[in-house]
Amino acid sequence: MFTGIIEELGSVKKVAQQGRAMEITIHATKIMPGIKLGDSIAVNGICLTVTRLTSTEFSVDVMPETFRSTSLSTLKERMEVNLERAMPATGRFDGHFVTGHVDGVGEILKKEPTENAIYFHISIPTDFSKYIVMKGSVAIDGISLTVFGIEADTLIVSIIPHTAKETVLGRKGTGDQVNLETDMLAKYLYSFVHEHRAEGKFESKITEQFLQQNGF
Incomplete structure (x- = not known):
């Protein structure tokens, strides 16, 4: 279980792909202390298992279903990714219930700066709208965000400058893909x-x- 509060931007060091299976190695610093083999890490909102580990890097495997239904297939070396460790039972809960089980992929249709906010219009599969309500929660690339607009096939969210600086969403633009997870509840x-x-x-x-x- 995750909260949608990104802890760190990691850097992809290596992508080894064979067919629709992948092994991704990611460099990180903040989240590394205390991580052990078998731990769950949300990478751009996708719950993945640590399979290899050093003091500054960890590796995860991506199976064909995850490759098919998320944006991980677009990752390249040196790209940044959102990272969040699984929430400890004694930790604070700052976002919303995020499982790391991505429902699908959306596309950024428009990125619109408005005063101190950046609005994103994101395409979603038509049947996703039944799980989304105004002022409800949605996870975009693992980031817990509030819904500001919803149509049959478009979702509108906005981020503040801090979120733009500390997550990959601030670096993305029109045409880029994002992972979507609707509210579990x-x-x-x-x-x-x-x-x-x-x-x-x-x-x-x-x-x-x-x-x-x-x-x-």
């Missing part, structure tokens, strides 16, 4: 509601009206 709620509706467990007209008004 919204996915569970949507699944629960539709399962119970199919079983006829919502008999109240008021309940049904409320669900329809809120996109369920």
